[in-house]
Amino acid sequence: MTTPGAERKLILMDVDTGVDDALAIMLAHRAPNAQVVAIGTVTGNVSSAQAATNTLKTLDALGADTPVAVGAARAIAREPLPPGNVHGADGLGDANLPAPGHAPTGEHAVDQLLRLVHERPGELSLFASGPLTNLGLALQRDPELPRLVKEVMVMGGAIIAAGNVTPTAEFNIYCDPEAADLVFAADWPVTLVALDVTMRALLRSEQLATLRASERPLARFTMRILPPYLALYSQRFGSEAVTMHDPLAMGLLLDPSLALERARLDTRVETAGELTTGMTVADRRPLIGPGYDQPTHPLDIPLEVDAPRFIAMLMDALLS
Numbered sequence: 001m002t003t004p005g006a007e008r009k010l011i012l013m014d015v016d017t018g019v020d021d022a023l024a025i026m027l028a029h030r031a032p033n034a035q036v037v038a039i040g041t042v043t044g045n046v047s048s049a050q051a052a053t054n055t056l057k058t059l060d061a062l063g064a065d066t067p068v069a070v071g072a073a074r075a076i077a078r079e080p081l082p083p084g085n086v087h088g089a090d091g092l093g094d095a096n097l098p099a100p101g102h103a104p105t106g107e108h109a110v111d112q113l114l115r116l117v118h119e120r121p122g123e124l125s126l127f128a129s130g131p132l133t134n135l136g137l138a139l140q141r142d143p144e145l146p147r148l149v150k151e152v153m154v155m156g157g158a159i160i161a162a163g164n165v166t167p168t169a170e171f172n173i174y175c176d177p178e179a180a181d182l183v184f185a186a187d188w189p190v191t192l193v194a195l196d197v198t199m200r201a202l203l204r205s206e207q208l209a210t211l212r213a214s215e216r217p218l219a220r221f222t223m224r225i226l227p228p229y230l231a232l233y234s235q236r237f238g239s240e241a242v243t244m245h246d247p248l249a250m251g252l253l254l255d256p257s258l259a260l261e262r263a264r265l266d267t268r269v270e271t272a273g274e275l276t277t278g279m280t281v282a283d284r285r286p287l288i289g290p291g292y293d294q295p296t297h298p299l300d301i302p303l304e305v306d307a308p309r310f311i312a313m314l315m316d317a318l319l320s
């Protein structure tokens, strides 16, 4: 359910599939005003290779043959984090899904990204819902990249909200702060969908009951992969509820009118702090004196979203 007449988006996704990445992939593929041109994977929730397998399983549920390219196995300047259990050991809810019917293309995700933006200059919307390693590597290899991209949508960071890995850092940014700082500092239009809004975009018991009762393929796939992710967030919230981090970022890409309040904030990433590495440092100073650093890297940051309308959009896709 997107705003009628919203412009058609050509989307290149970069994911660390994960349960919520899978829901974002499904939302994008069911959107009437979008085409997912290709998908790249990056190490984050799971290895980039496992993320590719999980992405291909999700595409099987969609009946889609979108190209999938495996990307960076490790961050630009850091070792991968130890595997977590937020998304299950395999990153897709340990749902014992059948092996995917397609294989990755064999092209590296960074090569895929750079090839496509040169083939379709100015047309592609980049969507990143994992660590920003592939985008950072692409910027290092091709300084022309910002000029060749229409827009960049990033799920990551925390502006006023607490982090979810450390008190100050959100997972995607924390995994590769150097890459994130390259992405934020580049001269292209970046929208940063941070925990400040994603922690309030929840599937709750009502929606979950609807999905459980549905025979629709994407609803059944969702309820197969959701359990570990749902259990962890329900424990955190004290009632049955689960956050839709990556799907909300996709919803905002598909329909920017979902943002009810936005700010343009100069935002950089801490890469050396003992307590704050991975923190997204947004400049919210009300006045900036002439003698102080002036904003140089404004990002578009949604601060309030129409969560009910977004959840309705997501449910439409999962029940389609």
Ligand code: RIB
Binding pocket: 016, 018, 019, 020, 021, 044, 045, 129, 130, 131, 155, 164, 170, 171, 172, 245, 246
């Ligand atoms: O912090 C939430 C983000 O980290 C989401 O993209 C989730 O999939 C993990 O990658």
Ligand code: CA
Binding pocket: 015, 016, 017, 018, 020, 021, 044, 045, 129, 130, 246
């Ligand atoms: Ca993700």
